[in-house]
Amino acid sequence: MKDQSVHVIPIICALVVAIAPHTPGLPLWIIAWCFSMWLYMLVQLRTGWPVPGPVLRHVMAFAGIAGLLATFRVQIGADAFVGLLAVMAAIKPFEMATHRHRMITVLLTYFIIITSLFRSESLWIVLYMFLSVFVTTAALVRINHPQGRFSSSITLAARIMALAIPLMILLFLLFPRLQQGLFSMEAPGAGRSGFSEILSPGSISRMTRDQSLAFRAEFDGPLPPSDSLYWRGIVFDRFNGTQWYPAAAPSFISHRQRNLTGSITYTIVLEPHKSRWLFALDRPVAAPPGTGLTAGHTLLAKRPVTRRRTYQAVSIIDTSKNIFETNPLLPPDPMVTDPQKNPGARQLARSLAGDIPDTKEKLRRILAYFKKNNFTYTLTPPLGGAHPVDEFLLKSRQGYCEHYAGALAFMMNVLDVPARVVGGYLGGEPNPYGNYISIRQSFAHAWVEVFMPDQGWARVDPTLVVAPERLEQNPDGSFSSSAKAGTIPVLKKLAFMLEAANLKWEAWFTGYSFSAQKNLLHKLGLDTARGTWKTILLLLSLTLLVLAGFFWVFMHRFNKEKKDPVADAYALFCKRLTHIGLDKSPDQGPMDYLLTVQSKRPDLGPEAAAITDMYIRIRFHRNCPANLTKQFIARVKQFAPARQAGH
8 A cells, every 4th residue: 555655646646736727617527526536546545445447447438538528519629628638637546556557647647737728828827837747747756766755756856847947948939830820729718708799788787797807908108098998899780679789791991091190009918708809999990910890990800719819909099080981971871670669768769859950969868868867877787678778768767888878879769860889898907017907897888879960970978977987987996097096905016016927928928929939030140031941940950959968968967876985985895806806796795705805815804804894884884983984985995905915
């Protein structure tokens, strides 16, 4: 049991540390599967319970694979791959009888560690991977040298990693990178944008509990004012009486805005959300590479965003300017809805507007109705029914931003004024240690755009009529302006510092692409213009050369046995006797060899006996003088036997 625990315990510890970062994204049954198997194996070391045999292990393996198929079906992605590794790792500790299986389990652990990058490339996960590699390497040393001290295994693992880190950095910088990755794997547990392509009462208010990150925006200059932090994402211009939809086939603007006076340029790091919508300050005027600018002034990617995406956006935040409106005197057709839906809201809109033809006056009267009739802004609005606009305007008068935006857009369209709902985010949390702001899912917001004859589409936010504080304060209580945030608590300051450090790391780590490597090589004086394959061969040759150098250093440093001055001195003693014909056979101990020397060369007997006695005392006696080793080495060096007695 003791011999088995020397191998099993380090390996299970390494597996637990490697699997830990994956637990938030793994199904609960896989987590229970792993820890129940490992716990049984640890208990078995104490109790001697039977270890599952080959047949039972095969049955368990097939059961695990069946569970994976039932869980993920045909969705073969990073989650399914990590789940398969976890199922295999749970069973492997039952196969510890041979050194081969122990080595396979350790190598499997290294594979699990590297898959942590599928989940996140943050600074913290990379540092944790170093810890996990260290634990696994210590387990590897332990199973190959179980008789050694545990502290020696830890020390050797640390030395191995210390040698590997410079090589790792060199490979990261110089190993050839392709312009397109070898494969693209969807990030497990990919986030959501906060918006589906259907907007209904309550769909945004339910997001207020979600504090996960939606995206970050970094600015080269000063941060925009809080009243400009409208992050545009989806335009909903179709309404069926209960739900809003975007255009079925969005049209794209083929030309670019030529006059960019007053524009602002910034960089967005968008979290994966599995949709094509990108977010930008209202309103974007240029499409980043791989995206299109729709007629609704939104950015649409060519493919769903399944991995973190970084792009540069350009916006004109002064919405009073007419952007891309070729002829604002020709408005789009008003929205057509089911005339049987929301009859009360229709009658209310017509009674408020009367016979007034002016669009701005119609808008002013509807907004005044919100302000004067005790409407309440709440995160927990009542559920709507068959006529949700009627129930909000005439009964509950309690709603979140989507209730106010949907009601205003509906009534304006009833009055033959084109209006649409825009979904996105409002506000952001500025970081005092970095020139960027963080936008969370809970900051989701909806507002209205009304078509004005003299300026085109104009932004109107009816929520601010009943909750003007929403412009400055985010739903989680944070402020959109750092000037209004007041004194920041110490823990919050630390969180901001760590977040800023992590963002810098991710920008460098994930941003080191083929072009970045090409620029680095150009600075180093390497000519990359001779052709891709020549560059790759050059880098591979350089990498292999450096790898061979590190391998030589490793073999020379760690495979070299530690010097033992006592053993070396006794070996010199035996060597000098061998030169005069007194060979020592491999099966002879020190005393047997002394008897041989005394029988063949009595004249050397006293000196040989003194040296042998000192050697035995040093090797086998606990309480020997501290200076005896020096005396022994000095006496051996003075020992110079002649070939013949009497010389």
